[in-house]
Amino acid sequence: xxxxxxxxxxxxxxxxxxxxxxxxxxxxxxxxxxxxxxxxxxxxxxxxxxxxxxxxxxxxxxxxxxxxxxxxxxxxxxxxxxxxxxxxxxxxxxxxxxxxxxxxxxxxxxxxxxxxxxxxxxxxxxxxxxxxxxxxxxxxxxxxxxxxxxxxxxxxxxxxxxxxxxxxxxxxxxxxxxxxxxxxxxxxxxxxxxxxxxxxxxxxxxxxxxxxxxxxxxxxxxxxxxxxxxxxxxxxxxxxxxxxxxxxxxxxxxxxxxxxxxxxxxxxxxxxxxxxxxxxxxxxxxxxxxxxxxxxxxxxxxxxxxxxxxxxxxxxxxxxxxxxxxxxxxxxxxxxxxxxxxxxxxxxxxxxxxxxxxxxxxxxxxxxxxxxxxxxxxxxxxxxxxxxxxxxxxxxxxxxxxxxxxxxxxxxxxxxxxxxxxxxxxxxxxxxxxxxxxxxxxxxxxxxxxxxxxxxxxxxxxxxxxxxxxxxxxxxxxxxxxxxxxxxxxxxxxxxxxxxxxxxxxxxxxxxxxxxxxxxxxxxxxxxxxxxxxxxxxxxxxxxxxxxxxxxxxxxxxxxxxxxxxxxxxxxxxxxxxxxxxxxxxxxxxxxxxxxxxxxxxxxxxxxxxxxxxxxxxxxxxxxxxxxxxxxxxxxxxxxxx
Numbered sequence: 265x266x267x268x269x270x271x272x273x274x275x276x277x278x279x280x281x282x283x284x285x286x287x288x289x290x291x292x293x294x295x296x297x298x299x300x301x302x303x304x305x306x307x308x309x310x311x312x313x314x315x316x317x318x319x320x321x322x323x324x325x326x327x328x329x330x331x332x333x334x335x336x337x338x339x340x341x342x343x344x345x346x347x348x349x350x351x352x353x354x355x356x357x358x359x360x361x362x363x364x365x366x367x368x369x370x371x372x373x374x375x376x377x378x379x380x381x382x383x384x385x386x387x388x389x390x391x392x393x394x395x396x397x398x399x400x401x402x403x404x405x406x407x408x409x410x411x412x413x414x415x416x417x418x419x420x421x422x423x424x425x426x427x428x429x430x431x432x433x434x435x436x437x438x439x440x441x442x443x444x445x446x447x448x449x450x451x452x453x454x455x456x457x458x459x460x461x462x463x464x465x466x467x468x469x470x471x472x473x474x475x476x477x478x479x480x481x482x483x484x485x486x487x488x489x490x491x492x493x494x495x496x497x498x499x500x501x502x503x504x505x506x507x508x509x510x511x512x513x514x515x516x517x518x519x520x521x522x523x524x525x526x527x528x529x530x531x532x533x534x535x536x537x538x539x540x541x542x543x544x545x546x547x548x549x550x551x552x553x554x555x556x557x558x559x560x561x562x563x564x565x566x567x568x569x570x571x572x573x574x575x576x577x578x579x580x581x582x583x584x585x586x587x588x589x590x591x592x593x594x595x596x597x598x599x600x601x602x603x604x605x606x607x608x609x610x611x612x613x614x615x616x617x618x619x620x621x622x623x624x625x626x627x628x629x630x631x632x633x634x635x636x637x638x639x640x641x642x643x644x645x646x647x648x649x650x651x652x653x654x655x656x657x658x659x660x661x662x663x664x665x666x667x668x669x670x671x672x673x674x675x676x677x678x679x680x681x682x683x684x685x686x687x688x689x690x691x692x693x694x695x696x697x698x699x700x701x702x703x704x705x706x707x708x709x710x711x712x713x714x715x716x717x718x719x720x721x722x723x724x725x726x727x728x729x730x731x732x733x734x735x736x737x738x739x740x741x742x743x744x745x746x747x748x749x750x751x752x753x754x755x756x757x758x759x760x761x762x763x764x765x766x767x768x769x770x771x772x773x774x775x776x777x778x779x780x781x782x783x784x785x786x787x788x789x790x791x792x793x794x795x796x797x798x799x800x801x802x803x804x805x806x807x808x809x810x811x812x813x814x815x816x817x818x819x820x821x822x823x824x825x826x827x828x829x830x831x832x833x834x835x836x837x838x839x840x841x842x843x844x845x846x847x848x849x850x851x852x853x854x855x856x857x858x859x860x861x862x863x864x865x866x867x868x869x870x871x872x873x874x875x876x877x878x879x880x881x882x883x884x885x886x887x888x889x890x891x892x893x894x895x896x897x898x899x900x901x902x903x904x905x906x
Contacts, residue, residue: 265288265290265581265582265585265587266290266340266341266365266581266584266585267290267291267340268290268291268292268293268310268337268338268339268340269285269290269291269292269293269339269340269341269342269343269367269581270292270293270294270295270313270330270333270334270337270339270341270342270343270364271292271293271294271295271305271309271342271343271345272295272324272330272342272343272344272345272348272349272350272355273305273324273343273344273345273346273347273348273350274295274296274297274300274303274305274324274345274636274647275303275305275636275637275647275648275650276634276635276636276650276652276653277345277346277347277561277563277634277636278294278305278308278309278345278636279304279305279308279634279635279636280577280634281343281345281577282294282305282308282309284575284577284578284581285581287578288578288581290581291310291311292308292309292310292311293309293310293311293312293313293333293334293337293339294306294308294309294311294312294313295312295313295314295315295323295324295329295330295333296312296313296314296315296323297314297315297316297317297318297319297320297322297323297324297646298314298316298317298318298323299317299318299644299646299647301314302641303636303637303641304635304636304637304638304641305636311337313333313336313337315329315330315333316329318644318646319646320348320646320647324348324349325348325349327349327352327354327355327358328358330342330349330355331355331358331359331362331364334359334362334364335362335364339364340364340365341364341365341366341367341581341584341585342359342364342365342366342367343367343368343577343580343581344366344367344368344560345560345561346558346560346561346562346563347648350368350559350560350561351374351378351558351559351560352374353371353372353374353375353378354371356368356369356370356371356374357371365584365585366584367533367580367581367584368532368533368534368559368560368580368584369479369529369531369532369533369535369559370481370530370532372529372530373529373530373531373532373559374559376529377529377556377557377559378425378559379424379425380399380422380423380424380425380462380555380556381399381400381401381424381460381462382399382424383556383557384397384399384462384554385399386528386529387525387528387554389528390524390525390528391521391524392521392524392525392528392554393521393550393552393553393554394553394554395464395465395467395540395553395554395555396415396464396465397415397419397462397463397464397465398411398412398414398415398462398463398464399462403459403460403461405442405445408421408441408445408461408463409438409441409442409445411463412435412438412441412463413438415463415464415465416465417435417436417437417438417466418434418435418436418437418466418468419434419435419463419464419465419466420432420433420434420435420463420464420465420466421433421435421441421444421445421448421461421462421463422448422461422462422463422464423448423451423452423455423456423458423459423460423461424452424458424460424461424462425452425456425457425458425460426452426455426456426458427556427558428498428499429495429497429498429499430451430452430455430456430498431448431449431451431452431455431456431459431461432448432498433445433447433448434466443861445461447864447871447873448461449461450846450847450864451846451866451871454846454866467540467541467542467553468542468544469542469543469544469702469704470493470540470541470542470543470702470703470704471491471493471507471540471541471542471543471547471701471702471703472491472492472493472495472500472538472539472540472541472555472703473489473490473491473492473493473507473510473518473539473541473552474489474490474492474536474537474538474539474562475488475489475490475518475519475521475522475536475537475539476488476489476490476534476535476536476562476565476568476576477522477523477525477526477531477534477535477536477537478533478534478535478576478579478583478589479526479527479530479531479532479533479535479589480532480583480588480589481530481531481532482527482530483527483589484523484526484527484531484589485523485589485591485592485593485596486519486522486523486593486596487568487572487574487576487596488505488506488515488519488568488571488572488596488598489505489506489507489510489515489518489519490503490504490505490506490507490562490564490567490568491503491504491505491506491507491508491701492564493543493701493702493703493705494690494696494701494703494705494706495703495706496616496706496707496710497616500563500564500606501605501606501687501690501706502603502604502605502606502687502690502691502696503564503567503603503604504567504601504602504603504604504661504664505567505568505570505571505598505601505602506571506598506601507547508661508699508700508701509546509547509699510547511547513549514547514548514549514552517549517552518539518552521537521539521552521554522537522539523593525537525554525557526557531559532583532584533580533583533584534560534561534565534576534579534580535557535558535559535560536557536558536562537554537557538554538555538556538557538558539552539553539554539555540552540553540555541553543701543702561576561577561580563606563653564604564653566602566604566632566634566653566655567602567603567604567655568602570600570602570632570655570657571598571599571600571601571602571657572596572597572598572599573599574590574591574596600657600658600659600660600663600664601657601658601659601660601661601663601664602655602656602657602658602664603655603656603664603665603667603668603691604653604654604655605653605654605655605668605672605687605691606650606653606687607650607651607652607653607654607675607677607682607683607684607687608649608650608651608682608683609621609643609649609650609651609680609681609682610649610681610682610683611681612681612683612685612686612714613714613716613756613757614757616683617872618645618649619643619649619680619681619682620642620643620644620645620649620680621642621643621679621680621681622640622641622642622643622679622680622806623637623638623639623640623641623642623643623651623677623678623679623680624639624640624678624679624805624806625639625676625677625678625679625805625810626638626639626641626651626676626677626678627639627674627675627676627677628652628654628671628674628675629654629670629671629672629673629674629675630656630667630670630671630674631654631655631656631667631668631671632654632655632656632657633652633653633654633655634652634653634655635651635652635653636650636652637651637652643680645843651677651680651682654668654671654672654675655668656668656670656671661699665691665696665697668691669688669691669692669814672684672687672688672691672814673688673799673813673814676810676812676816677816678803678805678806678808678810678818679805679806679808681818682816684816685716685717685815685816685817686713686714688814688815688816689712689713690706690713693705693709693713716756716815716817717815718756718761718778718817719778719815720777720778720779720780720782721782721793721794721796721798722800722802722811722815722817723754723761723763723777723778724775724777724778724780724782724784724793725784725791725793725798725800725801725802725811726754726802726809726811726817726819727752727754727763727765727775727777728765728773728775728784728791728802729802729803729804729809729810730752730754730804730809730819730821731750731752731765732804733765733773734802734803734804748766748767749764749765749766749767750764750765750766751763751764752764752765752777753821753822754809754819754820754821755819755820755821755822756817756818756819756820760822761777761778761819762777763775763776763777763778764776764777768783770785771785771786772784772785772786773785775793782794783795799813799814800812800813800814800815801813807820807821808820808821809821835877835878835880835883835901835902835903835904836898836900836901837862837863837874837877837898837899837900837901837902838896838897838898838899839865839893839894839896839897839899843865843866843872843892843893844865844866844890844891844892844893845863845864845865845887845888845889845890845891845893845899846864846865846866846871846889847863847864847889848862848863848885848887848888848889849861849862849863849864850862850863850882850885850900851882851885852882852883852884852885853881853882854881854882855880855881855905856876856879856880856881856882856902857876857879858875858876858877858878858879859875859876860875860876861873861874861875862874862875862876862882862899862900862902863887863899863900865893865899874899874900876902877902878902878904879904879905880902880903880904880905881902881903881905882900882901882902883901883902883903884898884900884901885899885900886898886899886900886901887899887900
């Protein structure tokens with residue numbers, strides 16, 4: 265076993281690796297950017313090395329700096345976590361040259377699976393089923409469009425490099441192919457430095473099931489499957505293990521295919537073989553196809569650990585240090601069921617825009633919590649806005665789902681908007697409860713899953729908190745024989761909710777809001793509204809009202825000083841958040857029509873297409889391709905035609 269390792273990552277995965285190292289008595293070295301000087305992973309590690317400014321390209325992605333930090337601190341090995349340099353074969357070779365062990369597969373294995381087209385060809389040779397498609401070398405748009413027509417729509421355009429859904433576009437009709445191809449190439453080039461794509465048949469009722477594998481360079485085992493079908497824009501939201509509806513026959517077939525894939529490239533360490541599965545009519549041994557292999561630990565690895573009782577990071581350290589594979593296939597068993605939810609700082613009603621801010625409160629509910637932040641930390645615009653992963657285990661799927669629901673409802677985050685309410689609605693969705701999951705579920709029911717549940721009872725709690733009435737106040741009661749009363753206003757996005765609260769005495773209030781006239785009373789456990797005990801709670805924190813519970817919400821309070829502020833001029837498109845302009849598609853003076861694509865902006869791993877709000881002429885361009893923008897910066901202004 266190693267004495268000291270360096271962790272070439274940040275956030276929750278860096279903290280996760282440190283936890284295992286502490287248990288094993290292995291010293292850890294953290295690397296950090298200037299933006300992460302006070303980060304949790306830096307505080308947890310035995311040593312920490314500053315490697316550059318906030319920009320990932322100048323810090324966490326700088327191979328020379330990371331290798332130098334390992335050498336300077338005497339680290340014998342480097343754990344890459346996921347993202348950043350974890351699947352970069354040049355990094356592996358630089359470490360080999362420096363005499364430092366890479367805790368993961370060889371550079372050759374990473375390259376073998378790094379390009380999806382070459383990987384699929386290799387899988388065909390190894391006897392692993394693959395989706396019909398075009399994986400050839402030609403990148404001529406005409407050739408690609410012809411191949412798509414031959415495969416048959418709908419098709420997927422996918423970047424040959426990278427993963428995480430970046431550089432991927434669904435094309436449902438020939439008329440959309442050209443624009444989708446251009447968009448996929450731009451995103452892929454920006455994300456991976458490689459704009460090449462492949463074309464695949466799109467499975468109409470797809471499920472995303474992946475198999476956790478582990479190899480020692482010669483042989484491999486699988487640690488069963490995970491279902492990652494609940495996705496939004498190809499980003500996983502809820503993961504679970506084992507997969508709903510999985511049979512022993514299908515599990516054996518998928519496990520065998522995954523092990524073949526790993527052994528075909530001499531895989532060493534933890535990896536994931538991802539399959540696209542036809543969920544129509546139930547799972548079957550001939551209804552799954554290889555998509556790609558992630559040659560690293562996955563974000564969702566905790567669910568596999570929970571059902572197997574195995575610490576995958578410990579296995580990584582042991583195999584990388586020269587120990588044999590810790591178990592045979594027959595030694596591995598599934599116990600119970602596990603589910604994981606990814607808690608993000610994001611504005612769900614605004615289209616899941618990444619959010620930033622200081623975590624004024626951060627309290628997690630029961631369950632396993634993997635996090636890289638603490639209360640008081642700041643979610644910055646520089647990195648992925650994940651706050652934590654909450655994982656719950658139960659004897660059955662129903663028990664695991666109930667435990668996760670309880671854990672989410674008990675989690676409290678203030679200071680930044682989150683997707684907590686969305687997650688709670690998602691795991692309560694009828695199809696999810698029954699195990700009828702597929703990758704289109706969220707998109708199909710997005711409106712219901714994102715609509716805020718602003719019941720009058722919840723609005724009453726928010727109004728009381730906005731007025732500071734959560735605790736008894738001196739003078740509460742009556743004035744001139746009339747109840748004391750206060751107007752109240754809550755802001756949720758563009759909506760303004762007006763109300764009035766009157767004191768009735770004895771800790772009771774009349775709350776007129778949301779079209780309802782309610783009586784609220786303080787109780788030992790919180791509030792009673794119309795005689796019903798409320799499980800939710802509301803507090804005024806840092807100038808905003810936060811509702812906690814199964815339906816978490818955030819309300820702003822009106823700023824009287826801003827009443828006369830002028831809004832941006834009509835036709836002005838402003839940056840909705842900090843980000844980078846990836847491409848511009850218009851010139852000053854050009855005539856555009858409503859809906860035309862004007863620019864593409866990227867922020868926190870998401871692409872946002874800015875489109876013309878109405879017909880007109882481009883009167884002003886406030887940016888150039890490659891510009892880094894602050895929220896609210898002018899991108900383009902369209903003047904209506906005379």
